[in-house]
Amino acid sequence: MVMGDMEMRCQLLVIGGGPGGYSAARRAAELGLDVALVDDGPTPGGNCLHSACLPSRHLLHLARLLDETAAAERLGLAFAPPRIHFANIGTALAERVADEGRRLAAEAKECGILLLGGTASFTGPRQVRLHGAEVSLLRFAKAIIAVGSRPRPLPGVAAGSPVEDIATLWRRESLPAALTVVGGGHIGIELATILAAFGCRVTLLEKNPRLLARADEDLVRPLHDSLARRLVAVRTGCEVIGVAPCDGGVAISCRHNGKTVELHDLMVLPAIGRLPAIDCLGLENTAVAVGPTGNLPVDDRQRTSDPDIFAVGDVVGDTMLAHAAVRQGRVAAEVAAGLDAAFDVRAVPRVILTRPQLAWCGLSEAEALQSHIPHKVHRLAAPFDGDLNQHHHGGFFTKLLTDPQSGRVLGAGLVGDHLEGHIGEAALAVEMGALLEDLRLVLHPYGTGPP
Amino acid sequence: MSQSFRLPDLGEGVHEAEILRVAVAVGDTVVEGQPILEVETDKAAVEIPAPCSGTVSEVRVAVGDMVRVGDILISFNSPGERQQTGLVETAPAGAAAPGGDTAHYGPVPASPSTRRLARELGVDLRLVSASGPGGVVTRDDVEAYAKGRQEETPSATATGPEAPPSSPHAAPSGSVPSAPPASLPSPAIGPPPGPEQKQGLEAPAPALPDFTRWGPVERIPFRSIRRATAAQMALSWSSIPHVHCEDSADITRLESFRQKHKKDIAAAGGRLTMTVFAIKAAATALKTYPRFNASLDLQSREIIVKNSFHIGIATDSDHGLYVPVIRDVDRKSIRELAVELHQLVERVRGGRITREELQGGTFTITNAGALGGHRFTAIVNYPEVAILGLGQGRLQPVVVPGVDGHHDIVPRLMMPVVLCFDHRVVDGADAIRFLRLIIAALEDPEELFLGMI
Ligand SMILES: Cc1cc2nc3c(=O)[nH]c(=O)nc-3n(C[C@H](O)[C@H](O)[C@H](O)COP(=O)(O)OP(=O)(O)OC[C@H]3O[C@@H](n4cnc5c(N)ncnc54)[C@H](O)[C@@H]3O)c2cc1C
Numbered sequence: 001m002v003m004g005d006m007e008m009r010c011q012l013l014v015i016g017g018g019p020g021g022y023s024a025a026r027r028a029a030e031l032g033l034d035v036a037l038v039d040d041g042p043t044p045g046g047n048c049l050h051s052a053c054l055p056s057r058h059l060l061h062l063a064r065l066l067d068e069t070a071a072a073e074r075l076g077l078a079f080a081p082p083r084i085h086f087a088n089i090g091t092a093l094a095e096r097v098a099d100e101g102r103r104l105a106a107e108a109k110e111c112g113i114l115l116l117g118g119t120a121s122f123t124g125p126r127q128v129r130l131h132g133a134e135v136s137l138l139r140f141a142k143a144i145i146a147v148g149s150r151p152r153p154l155p156g157v158a159a160g161s162p163v164e165d166i167a168t169l170w171r172r173e174s175l176p177a178a179l180t181v182v183g184g185g186h187i188g189i190e191l192a193t194i195l196a197a198f199g200c201r202v203t204l205l206e207k208n209p210r211l212l213a214r215a216d217e218d219l220v221r222p223l224h225d226s227l228a229r230r231l232v233a234v235r236t237g238c239e240v241i242g243v244a245p246c247d248g249g250v251a252i253s254c255r256h257n258g259k260t261v262e263l264h265d266l267m268v269l270p271a272i273g274r275l276p277a278i279d280c281l282g283l284e285n286t287a288v289a290v291g292p293t294g295n296l297p298v299d300d301r302q303r304t305s306d307p308d309i310f311a312v313g314d315v316v317g318d319t320m321l322a323h324a325a326v327r328q329g330r331v332a333a334e335v336a337a338g339l340d341a342a343f344d345v346r347a348v349p350r351v352i353l354t355r356p357q358l359a360w361c362g363l364s365e366a367e368a369l370q371s372h373i374p375h376k377v378h379r380l381a382a383p384f385d386g387d388l389n390q391h392h393h394g395g396f397f398t399k400l401l402t403d404p405q406s407g408r409v410l411g412a413g414l415v416g417d418h419l420e421g422h423i424g425e426a427a428l429a430v431e432m433g434a435l436l437e438d439l440r441l442v443l444h445p446y447g448t449g450p451p
Numbered sequence: 452m453s454q455s456f457r458l459p460d461l462g463e464g465v466h467e468a469e470i471l472r473v474a475v476a477v478g479d480t481v482v483e484g485q486p487i488l489e490v491e492t493d494k495a496a497v498e499i500p501a502p503c504s505g506t507v508s509e510v511r512v513a514v515g516d517m518v519r520v521g522d523i524l525i526s527f528n529s530p531g532e533r534q535q536t537g538l539v540e541t542a543p544a545g546a547a548a549p550g551g552d553t554a555h556y557g558p559v560p561a562s563p564s565t566r567r568l569a570r571e572l573g574v575d576l577r578l579v580s581a582s583g584p585g586g587v588v589t590r591d592d593v594e595a596y597a598k599g600r601q602e603e604t605p606s607a608t609a610t611g612p613e614a615p616p617s618s619p620h621a622a623p624s625g626s627v628p629s630a631p632p633a634s635l636p637s638p639a640i641g642p643p644p645g646p647e648q649k650q651g652l653e654a655p656a657p658a659l660p661d662f663t664r665w666g667p668v669e670r671i672p673f674r675s676i677r678r679a680t681a682a683q684m685a686l687s688w689s690s691i692p693h694v695h696c697e698d699s700a701d702i703t704r705l706e707s708f709r710q711k712h713k714k715d716i717a718a719a720g721g722r723l724t725m726t727v728f729a730i731k732a733a734a735t736a737l738k739t740y741p742r743f744n745a746s747l748d749l750q751s752r753e754i755i756v757k758n759s760f761h762i763g764i765a766t767d768s769d770h771g772l773y774v775p776v777i778r779d780v781d782r783k784s785i786r787e788l789a790v791e792l793h794q795l796v797e798r799v800r801g802g803r804i805t806r807e808e809l810q811g812g813t814f815t816i817t818n819a820g821a822l823g824g825h826r827f828t829a830i831v832n833y834p835e836v837a838i839l840g841l842g843q844g845r846l847q848p849v850v851v852p853g854v855d856g857h858h859d860i861v862p863r864l865m866m867p868v869v870l871c872f873d874h875r876v877v878d879g880a881d882a883i884r885f886l887r888l889i890i891a892a893l894e895d896p897e898e899l900f901l902g903m904i
Contacts, residue, residue: 340571346558372455372523406585408560433560433587 006135010036012336013128013140015120015281018046019053019322020313021146022104024329028144029111031337036114036138038130043101044108044115047148048322050097051167056190058093059170060353063197067355084198087173094171121282125306128282142308142336145288145296146329147281149274149314154182156242162250162267163243166191169269175200178232180252180265182240184211186352188271189223192231193354195269202231203265205254207239207272212358215350216365219358219413222395226355243268276315293317300342302332310336319348347411347430349423356395359423362411362430363401376404383414383422384439400426400436407435455526456502458490458518466577468492469675470516471770471802475525479507487525489802490518491675496770496802503527520577561588572597676771687833695828696870696882700890702844703864708896712785721789725866726764726818729841730788732892734760734781737814740885742877744813746834754876763812763832764792766799767822773799774832776812820844820866829871836876839889842867866893 014025017039025037069079118133127139181192184206196202212220242253252263276295289305291297295317302310310332313325334341347362368375380398396416412426468490481501488499505527559576579596581588662668716723737744745756760781763774775795798804815832820843829840844866853859870886
């Protein structure tokens with residue numbers, strides 16, 4: 001048979017091999033479904049592995065090493081100045097990504113998942129056409145859409161402007177000496193942190209009056225101050241409306257306090273949000289309804305408006321986090337297999353790996369005020385301290401929101417370092433309906449955390 | 452300081468309500484207790500008073516919206532005094548559940564594994580009473596609830612993991628029978644329900660054809676009172692073996708009695724209608740034949756005979772059918788009944804009836820006479836045992852014994868009466884005796900109302 005002419009059938013088709021799609025395929029295979037996973041990347045892993053989470057985690061780790069070795073000098077331990085070969089770093093990173101991708105591919109095969117490389121688009125409510133795959137037509141009983149997201153394009157970019165894409169930034173031979181990050185969300189802030197640590201002169205522009213508009217203002221303030229010290233400038237309330245090349249660099253037009261200003265830099269890196277990647281998916285050939293931002297609305301069982309087609313991960317357009325995508329994928333697989341599962345998470349933890357770090361989960365103070373949810377705010381010097389205040393660190397604090405009637409913990413926000421453990425504990429408290437007292441009565445080991 | 456008002460827990464498994472009326476607008480000053488909203492649930496229309504005094508800062512709902520328990524409806528800015536607690540937000544006083552237990556805001560506290568168990572058992576966590584600290588629902592609570600529910604409704608659908616994953620609201624439907632009926636029996640006009648209706652509302656009906664093939668159609672949402680009425684009717688029709696017993700009463704004398712006293716009663720704020728006399732006559736008959744004032748408890752295999760006499764009156768209104776209840780009719784005079792009935796009917800029509808006023812009936816009367824209805828049958832108001840229907844009194848030629856052995860044909864005012872009853876609890880002979888007693892009372896007003904006016 002000629003390649004590309006083959007037709008196939010499967011019980012469950014998963015489109016997209018990122019955290020959402022991959023976990024869905026694995027869970028469904030575990031439950032005995034016959035699963036095909038289509039992804040257009042070189043290996044499974046999705047954007048998360050190839051261009052988003054893993055590369056940024058990797059480089060944040062290096063950035064931390066750079067910061068800490070520099071800071072060690074204050075404590076009497078001096079290192080030679082680091083020699084940064086970004087190309088070498090890129091090679092090591094690419095190897096790590098490839099390793100992880102191979103591991104995922106092997107594991108998928110072991111579970112009996114049929115991996116198909118290619119791009120899928122629906123040609124009917126129960127069939128997709130595959131481009132660039134060994135199979136051209138695939139009929140399915142149920143499908144899970146996990147195509148993820150792509151960067152929202154910056155408006156008004158003139159041809160030839162030096163604009164870098166997050167996905168390809170990691171593969172550069174070297175970093176520019178100076179660069180402007182557009183967008184003060186968690187991605188923009190982490191990128192700015194990485195680039196600054198590698199010696200790049202970074203300017204950060206944000207349209208909203210403050211950074212991280214989705215987090216509580218008091219959590220963001222210490223981070224804003226720290227970024228303002230590390231970066232060339234942090235400008236909030238500054239909306240980029242156009243980008244054009246100009247002798248050896250780039251001219252960035254912005255609206256700032258009602259005036260149009262022009263800034264100059266060597267390069268622009270947009271991080272102004274992400275859009276569901278449904279463009280070539282052929283959803284018009286299905287009964288799947290598309291939401292206002294091109295997202296796919298789902299119920300708590302991850303079902304779209306076609307109950308046999310599910311959507312998980314960034315394409316749903318909600319939390320846009322890898323761990324949420326993983327859970328959603330598992331739920332969709334279980335529901336597809338006839339189990340009674342639901343995405344029933346009350347505390348989605350978020351951690352921003354900056355300096356200081358930010359983490360929050362559950363109800364935020366801003367949300368409580370906006371939705372008039374009765375709550376009480378407690379401020380602690382360190383996470384959940386009870387008896388002993390460990391070291392007080394300038395700017396670090398913990399905030400807990402409780403239900404005024406019952407004392408149950410509804411949400412937590414933390415500013416500090418090594419927060420991943422603490423935010424997990426806070427998430428557990430929210431999920432279990434724990435009282436503030438419970439959190440405080442748990443003994444926390446002395447001598448851990450930042451020195 | 453701002454306070455938000457959420458849809459309070461209305462009890463009895465009511466999760467959602469439709470907004471019927473919004474009586475305030477942003478900027479209005481309200482006084483605590485002043486009506487701000489009117490909502491309609493499956494069970495009744497309820498007027499909601501302002502939980503506090505203040506200025507309305509936000510109205511989040513509009514007429515026709517469906518809202519769920521816990522949704523924010525209206526926010527207030529209350530003047531001056533900060534509360535001692537110093538909280539930024541406080542729970543509105545009106546949100547306390549009628550049962551006195553603390554109302555739930557937002558999600559019910561329960562651990563993830565408990566929530567999963569509840570989902571798998573089809574248990575709505577809001578209905579489970581919590582035993583944990585701070586109102587946390589535990590695994591044991593969920594299991595106990597599921598077990599209790601199973602015992603309550605042995606016929607309830609499977610609760611295993613293979614139960615359909617979809618409908619979180621289908622689960623509590625097993626508790627509908629225990630809820631006191633609110634709205635009810637109308638004269639069943641037209642043929643009796645077909646077999647598919649007998650299986651109740653939950654049974655899957657075959658798909659309908661596409662009616663637009665034969666002409667334009669309009670689709671009207673099937674909800675609130677209409678849906679509750681349908682559920683109640685289907686339940687009654689499917690569980691009660693109905694028998695009808697028809698007759699007519701000569702109300703010629705009663706009518707002249709009524710004409711004579713109408714004005715007095717009107718002066719006292721009442722309306723002297725045939726229904727008022729029928730209530731009194733029914734009270735006498737119910738006292739004589741207490742099995743008509745009962746409910747059948749299949750689970751305990753007992754007939755529950757009630758020693759009080761609370762009569763529901765089927766009342767037609769713009770918002771649908773309601774059955775407000777007059778309590779202790781045996782202890783009330785004709786005048787009192789006429790006044791109370793008039794007020795109840797006015798409250799129903801004005802949409803101001805409360806849930807309490809719709810509960811606890813022991814017998815029901817439906818009078819189709821005012822609408823010109825003559826002969827009809829009715830459906831028993833489950834879980835009662837019988838319902839009495841009255842038709843329009845019309846002048847009819849009646850053969851009466853005359854002087855010297857001849858018979859005379861004379862015009863008499865004849866009112867059709869029908870008694871529909873649960874043949875599991877009472878028999879035809881009882882029903883005839885019961886109905887004859889009512890007829891006798893209606894035909895002989897002096898006897899009926901001796902010392903009662
Ligand atoms: C710089 C950056 C850092 C981040 N860091 C974190 C972090 O630290 N922690 C965190 O939780 N989240 C992080 N995120 C967010 C995280 O990457 C996403 O939430 C996550 O990747 C979503 O997973 P997904 O399964 O929805 O899809 P993706 O990971 O986006 O994968 C979708 C896959 O589907 C493929 N695909 C798309 N269309 C088709 C088609 N038609 N046919 C076949 N295949 C198709 C794509 O090529 C891709 O391989 C970060 C994002 C960015 C950009």
